[in-house]
Amino acid sequence: MQKNFTCILNTRPGEKLKNLAITGEGVIDANGAVLFEKELNAPEANRSNAVCIQNTDGLYLDGITIREAPFWCLHPVFCRHVTMYGITIDTGRDKNGNPYGLFNGDGIDPDSCFDVRILHSSITSQDDCIALKAGRYGAGREDAVPTEHVRISNCRFFLGFGVAIGSESSAGIRDVLVQDCSFSDSFSIATVKNRRGKAGYIENITYDHCTLTDRDPKIKECIWFRGVINIDQSYGEENFDRVHPEKITEDTPYIGDITITNLFCSSPYGKPIYICGLPERHIRHVTLKNIVAEGADGCIIANADDICMENVSVRLIGDDSV
Numbered sequence: 001m002q003k004n005f006t007c008i009l010n011t012r013p014g015e016k017l018k019n020l021a022i023t024g025e026g027v028i029d030a031n032g033a034v035l036f037e038k039e040l041n042a043p044e045a046n047r048s049n050a051v052c053i054q055n056t057d058g059l060y061l062d063g064i065t066i067r068e069a070p071f072w073c074l075h076p077v078f079c080r081h082v083t084m085y086g087i088t089i090d091t092g093r094d095k096n097g098n099p100y101g102l103f104n105g106d107g108i109d110p111d112s113c114f115d116v117r118i119l120h121s122s123i124t125s126q127d128d129c130i131a132l133k134a135g136r137y138g139a140g141r142e143d144a145v146p147t148e149h150v151r152i153s154n155c156r157f158f159l160g161f162g163v164a165i166g167s168e169s170s171a172g173i174r175d176v177l178v179q180d181c182s183f184s185d186s187f188s189i190a191t192v193k194n195r196r197g198k199a200g201y202i203e204n205i206t207y208d209h210c211t212l213t214d215r216d217p218k219i220k221e222c223i224w225f226r227g228v229i230n231i232d233q234s235y236g237e238e239n240f241d242r243v244h245p246e247k248i249t250e251d252t253p254y255i256g257d258i259t260i261t262n263l264f265c266s267s268p269y270g271k272p273i274y275i276c277g278l279p280e281r282h283i284r285h286v287t288l289k290n291i292v293a294e295g296a297d298g299c300i301i302a303n304a305d306d307i308c309m310e311n312v313s314v315r316l317i318g319d320d321s322v
Helices: 032-040 137-143
Strands: 017-023 027-029 051-054 056-062 065-067 074-077 080-085 088-090 114-119 122-124 130-132 147-153 156-158 163-165 173-179 182-184 190-193 201-213 229-232 254-267 273-276 283-295 300-302 304-316
Touching: 051 056, 056 074, 130 147, 163 173, 163 201, 190 201, 190 254, 229 254, 229 283, 273 283, 273 304, 300 304
Parallel strands: 017 056, 027 065, 051 074, 056 080, 065 088, 080 114, 088 122, 114 147, 122 156, 130 163, 147 173, 156 182, 163 190, 173 201, 182 201, 190 229, 201 254, 229 273, 254 283, 273 300, 283 304
Antiparallel strands: none
8 A cells, every 4th residue: 555644534554443433414624725735745655535444344434524635535445344325525625616726636435345335425526536446556466355346326426537447456346336326517427447557357337327417618538538438448648559459468457347327428528438448458348228428529439349339329519410
C-alpha cells in the first residue's frame, strides 16, 4: 500500500477487526481545501483520505456524511462483508455549491474487498463517485486479494465519473452489479478501465436500470472520459496504438463479460458508447440491451470480440435520425 498522511478516521495497519459500525447523522469533514496544497507539495507522503478502514470483517456504515477529503473520501481495504446504507459523500462542492478546487477526490473506493453493498446513498464527486479497485501493480499481484461480489443499488450520483471499475485491478475484480441508480451531470454511468502495465482482470460486471442526464458544459471528452458507456483499455493515455499489438505479459490487463441493460443516458458533450481494447488482448463478451443513448458524437467499438447489441438506440442530440 502507498504511504499517505493520516486520515481523520483510520484503523491500524495489520490489525484485524470484526464488526465495526459507524452510524448516526454526524459529519466527518476532512477540511481538504486547507490540507490539499500542503499535502500535495510534501515529499514524505501522499495526500490523506478522510476515512480508511482496513482488515475489517463486518463493516457497517449508516447515515453518516463525509465531506471534502484532500484525496479519497472513504477507502475500505482488505475488508469483508461491508454494508453502507444511506450515507452521503461530498468531495465536489461546499454547502454553498462552490467547487472545493480539489482533484482526484474519489467518493468511495472499495479496494481488495469481499461482499460489499452500497445502498440508498448519495455521492457528489469531481472524480470517480465510486471506484472499485484491487491493488496496484506488483504489490496488488503479491497480495492477490481480489474485489468480489459487489452490489450498488438505489444510489444517486452527482458530478464525477459515476461508478468506475479499475484502473488499479492487479488482483482482479469480478461479480459486480450496479442497479437502479441515477446520475446527474456525471461524465459517465459505466467506466470500466485499465491500461498496459496495470495487469489484472475485470469480469462479470453488470449495469442495469440506470439513468444519466448531463447538462454540465464543463464535461468534455478527454483521456479520462471517452463515452457515457466507457470500456477503455487505454485509460488515461493521450496517444495509443489501436493496431499494432505488444507482447502479452503478466502486466497485460483483461476486460470481459460486461452486461449493460435498460439504460437511458443523455449527454451532449461526449460519445454515447466507447469500447476499445488492446490489439494484443481484446475486450470480450459485451452485451448491450435495451439502451437509449444520446450524445454529441457517434460510437467507437474497436479491438473487441463477441459484442451483442439488442434494442440499442443511439441518437445525436439535435438530430432526429436514429
